[in-house]
Amino acid sequence: MAQASGAGNAPKPSRIQQKNRRIILEAALDVFSQHGYRGTTLDQIAEQAGLSKPNILYYFAGKEDIHVTLLNALMDTWLDPLREIDPEGEPLEEILRYVRRKVDMSFEFPRESRLFANEIIQDAPRMGPHLERGLKPLVDETAALIDRWIEEGRVAPVDPRHLIFSIWATTQHYADFEAQVAVLMEGRDVQSGAVTFVDTLYRRLLTP
Amino acid sequence: MAQASGAGNAPKPSRIQQKNRRIILEAALDVFSQHGYRGTTLDQIAEQAGLSKPNILYYFAGKEDIHVTLLNALMDTWLDPLREIDPEGEPLEEILRYVRRKVDMSFEFPRESRLFANEIIQDAPRMGPHLERGLKPLVDETAALIDRWIEEGRVAPVDPRHLIFSIWATTQHYADFEAQVAVLMEGRDVQSGAVTFVDTLYRRLLTP
DNA sequence: TCGTGGTTTTACCAATTGGTAAAAAGCGAA
DNA sequence: TTCGCTTTTTACCAATTGGTAAAACCACGA
The missing domain is CATH 1.10.10.60 (Homeodomain-like)
Structure with a gap:
């Protein structure tokens, strides 16, 4: 055995x-x-x-074991881009680079995105610890960093947490709602349009 | 019987x-x-x-009958706000009003939002006709309207379809990912912050 | 009061599903 | 070739789940 x-x-x-x-x-x-x-x-x-x-x-050991193993293995990959925001870098550039990485990931790893989405929509029954102990501190830290940037006048004022939510939402949408996007974009090149759009969106939002 | x-x-x-x-x-x-x-x-x-x-x-008649009945009944409610964008109105105002209605709906009808989200993430097996025959024409029409507004210089240039996706994504995120939002916003007033944020987001994006 | 219709309950299925026991099959080292 | 281990298959379960048959119940007008 x-x-x-x-x-x-x-x-x-x-x-x-x-x-x-x-x-x-x-x-x-x-x-x-x-x-x-x-x-x-x-x-x-x-x-x-x-x-x-x-x-x-x-x-x-069982179905749940497989699922949990997947969730654990993917969590780091999923959060890495957030960790790579450089507090010493140029604020707008750092955030836009993060946005770019997230949208790229949605097209490169749509299954991973949907795995998390499924879990969170259904109340994250197997992800509580990950959210609380893994994600939350990271988000708190990043929000504080963005707040500093705002105070220094290097980023236009916005609520940093809602900013982060909106980045997740807009980028992961292309993976999670692919079925809908495919119908409404029939034939068009989704990815390049998406990259351009989110860059414009956050550039206009955050340019001081 | x-x-x-x-x-x-x-x-x-x-x-x-x-x-x-x-x-x-x-x-x-x-x-x-x-x-x-x-x-x-x-x-x-x-x-x-x-x-x-x-x-x-x-x-x-069965489990599926219940599900389909729900989907059908909710589809109209869900799309109504999009229908109410007035082609004769002030462009920025019309779009921001749409955004406002969508974010309000996420907090007022989170179950409906999640019902759709679940279905679309899982490839929309029971919603094909709705997307194709109900949603798509509406989106095409709205995209054309926004394009006109852009050409007239009344709205800053963006891809209208990606704009629509991002509005859906940012607003429905508060309902669909409520479990995550709740953890990361512990205690804070989510709704009012969300309303303010999305208004700012699309105002800065679309102001010519 | 008695039907007669719609409504609800009781008692079941057959199929699916997560999981197990144990035999069988591989396979590398001695 | 044989021994001892890992890996795979075969043959099962017990619980769950969508669904059905038919009896029982109930309301109400004639």
């Missing part, structure tokens, strides 16, 4: 274990992001992964 | 039928908006409605 999800023990996972866990997580990301937690069945994940259901349960 | 969901026949629904259908739809909105279609069980709806499961199936 090779229990894989314990906390303290790390009995070196074999090559084949690493590979199959990766395959399963990849398949699960596909399915969870499209159907949400409850909408996803282990059979769907198994089929997408090309493995049998019991075989999947050999690598993960 | 009083089959209720047929298309052509309308054998006058009794008072009690109207009442119970309303109760069921209200309960279903609660549950569907919080758990999504697949995440919702008929038993949950039944309990929330204070009726037995078979009794619910006496009023609706």
Whole structure:
């Protein structure tokens, strides 16, 4: 037996274990992001992964274990751009670079965006700790930084928290609501238009 | 038997039928908006409605029937604000009024917002016709109107479709991601800050 | 009072779903 | 080749879930 999800023990996972866990997580990301937690069945994940259901349960303790593992693994990637805002940099440039990274991520990692969106819409039942202990301090810090920039007159005055919400909302919209965007933009090049738009939006908002 | 969901026949629904259908739809909105279609069980709806499961199936043909009925009923309410943009009005004022109505709706009808969000994130499997035949013409029309306003120099140049997306995104964010917003805004008055912020955002973007 | 219609409950299903037990199959080192 | 381990498959469950059949209940006009 090779229990894989314990906390303290790390009995070196074999090559084949690493590979199959990766395959399963990849398949699960596909399915969870499209159907949400409850909408996803282990059979769907198994089929997408090309493995049998019991075989999947050999690598993960259960459906929830897979989901939580995904959430944990993606959280950092998702928050990294926020961490990279440089307090010493040029304010407008820093914020617009953040916006650019976020919109790029929406087109590059739409499944990850939808995974989080599904979870948060449904009251974030498995993300409480992440929001409270991971995201909140980061947002508080960034909001304080933006407030300083505003006081120094280097950024036009806005509520920094609502600013952050709006950046998330406008950029992730392209991933989360892709089905709607696709219908309404039929044929048009969505990504380049989106990049241009959000740059304009926040440039006009924040230029002092 | 009083089959209720047929298309052509309308054998006058009794008072009690109207009442119970309303109760069921209200309960279903609660549950569907919080758990999504697949995440919702008929038993949950039944309990929330204070009726037995078979009794619910006496009023609706099935789970999907309830869901579709909800979607249909809410579509109009949801699109009305867009219809009320007055082509003869003052452009900036008209758009800002639309923004205001949308943000107000997010706080007044968060369940409705989440119901749609859940559906669209999961590829809108039951909303294709609504998007194509209901929403798209309206958006095309509004985009054309905004383009005219831009050409006349009464609104600063932006891609009107991305503008519309961003209005939806920023306003509905407060309903759809309420769990996240609540954590990050702990204690603060979210609504009034949101109203002020989006007004500022689109005023600065669109003022010529 | 008795029907007669609409309404509600009780008692069930069959299918799906997350999960398990245990046998079978691989497979690398000695 | 064989031993001992990991990995995979086969054969199952018990609970849940959407849905149905039919009996029971109820309201109200003749």
